[in-house]
Every structure is written in structure tokens, then in C-alpha cells.
Amino acid sequence: MTEPLKVLFVCTANICRSPAMELIAREMAGSADIVFTSSGTHARNRHRMSSDMAATLTEGSADDFRSRHLTAAMLTDADLVLTAEQVHRQHILDDFPQLHRQVFTLGQFAAAVAEVGDDDSGALSGRDLVAAAAQRRTPSAPEHDVADPYRRGKAAAEKATGTITDMLSVIVPRLTGSPAGREGA
Numbered sequence: 001m002t003e004p005l006k007v008l009f010v011c012t013a014n015i016c017r018s019p020a021m022e023l024i025a026r027e028m029a030g031s032a033d034i035v036f037t038s039s040g041t042h043a044r045n046r047h048r049m050s051s052d053m054a055a056t057l058t059e060g061s062a063d064d065f066r067s068r069h070l071t072a073a074m075l076t077d078a079d080l081v082l083t084a085e086q087v088h089r090q091h092i093l094d095d096f097p098q099l100h101r102q103v104f105t106l107g108q109f110a111a112a113v114a115e116v117g118d119d120d121s122g123a124l125s126g127r128d129l130v131a132a133a134a135q136r137r138t139p140s141a142p143e144h145d146v147a148d149p150y151r152r153g154k155a156a157a158e159k160a161t162g163t164i165t166d167m168l169s170v171i172v173p174r175l176t177g178s179p180a181g182r183e184g185a
Contacts, residue, residue, distance in 0.1 A: 004033040005126045005175065008078035009106075010088050014040030014067035016053045016150050016157070017084040020164050021106065023061050025172050032176040034126075037078075039070040041091050052154050056161035075099060080130050082106045082171075085145040101134040107144025110167040112136045113174050125177030 009021035018038035025036045047067040048054075054062035068074075075081060075096055081103040083089045092103050104112065112133035116124060124132050146163050149156035 002033075004035050005080070005130075006035045006037070006078045007080045007082065007175070008074055009036070009038040009082050009084075010041060010070055010092065011038075011084035011146075012040050012042050012088070012148065013047070013150070014038055014043035014069075015047055016050045016148065017146050017160060017164065019049045019062065019065050019067070020053055020057060020161055021082065021084070021168065023057055023065070024161075024165055025168050027058060027061070028168055028172040029176050032178075034175060037068075037074070039068040039074055041070050041088055043067045043069045045069055050150060050157070052157040053149060053161070055154065056157050072096070078102065079127055080104075080109075080175075082109055084148070086140040089140065102130060104133070104137065105140050105144045106146060106164065106167045106171075108138060108140050109133060110170040111138050111144065113171055116174075123174075123177055125175060129174055 007025065009018040011018035018040060022036045022038040029036070045068055049062040049065045075092060079102060081092065081099065083092070083103065083105050086105055089103055089105050093100055113129065115136045116129060116132045146160055147156070149160040
């Protein structure tokens with residue numbers, strides 16, 4: 001039996017963007033065989049999610065969430081690492097350059113996935129999609145970043161959640177191989 005695909009989301013403190021990515025992706029993926037987790041480059045362990053950010057998610061979905069500090073083991077265990085900003089991606093690659101084919105910003109991966117078509121056997125998904133996206137990686141651009149809403153109020157949290165949802169709407173269906181992910185491909 002194949003191990004589930006492991007996706008790690010990373011931001012700074014793991015209390016706003018990366019937990020939102022994790023929780024939204026889980027909801028979108030449903031029962032798909034994918035493990036979504038998150039951590040922060042400068043996180044303190046066991047902190048709750050920002051209340052403004054949690055309020056933008058499905059009620060109660062963030063109740064049990066606790067922050068985690070990014071570790072080498074988390075990175076090497078992940079099949080795909082998606083960061084909130086280019087600075088997080090670079091932080092990881094400075095110490096782990098060998099992971100360059102599996103570390104993207106969220107927007108960068110969404111752009112690459114949108115460019116990946118199907119192969120002769122049908123729609124690419126899971127690890128095959130990650131490998132194909134690595135070959136089609138576009139340079140990271142400011143529009144690939146998710147702005148940090150921390151201590152910027154509810155409007156900033158709502159905007160960040162909207163950006164994350166839009167990007168994950170491209171990514172998650174393709175990772176899972178669902179028909180919605182093949183529309184327009």
C-alpha cells in the first residue's frame with residue numbers, strides 16, 4: 001500500500017497563514033489519502049491560532065489547533081512543502097538546498113499546477129503532480145505570496161483567507177485527482 005502524500009504548509013509563527021492553509025486544504029480534500037500539516041519558521045510550540053484568522057474559517061475547525069516550530073524531520077518527511085511567502089521558502093532552502101524540487105510558495109505551486117496538463121495515462125495527481133510542477137516551476141513573484149495578516153485586523157485576515165482559498169482551489173483538487181481538478185486542464 002502506498003503511503004499517503006504528505007503536504008507541509010509553512011509560515012512564520014504558525015498561527016495565521018499556515019494553519020489556515022492546513023485546515024482549508026483538509027476540508028477541501030475530504031477523505032482523500034493526503035496528510036496536511038503546518039509549522040512555522042519562528043513558531044513557538046503549542047500556541048493557538050490567531051482569533052481573527054480562526055474566525056474566517058469553518059466554525060470550530062481551529063479549536064484544537066496548536067502551533068509547531070519547523071524542524072528538519074518535518075521537512076524531510078514531507079513530499080511537498082508550501083510556504084506563505086518567498087522568504088519562508090528561501091529560509092528552508094538556505095539550510096536544505098536538496099529539497100528545492102519540493103519546496104514552493106503556495107502561489108508558485110498553484111501557478112505551476114495550472115500549467116501542468118495530463119499525461120498519456122490521464123490526470124496527474126499526488127507525487128506525479130509534484131514532480132511535474134517542479135519541472136514547470138515559475139520564478140517566485142510577489143503575487144505568489146500570502147500577505148501576513150497578524151495583528152492587522154479582521155479585514156486582513158479575511159483577505160489572507162480568501163487568497164489562500166483561491167490558491168488551494170487550484171492545488172487541492174489536482175493533488176487528490178478529483179474531477180474538479182481536471183477542469184480546464
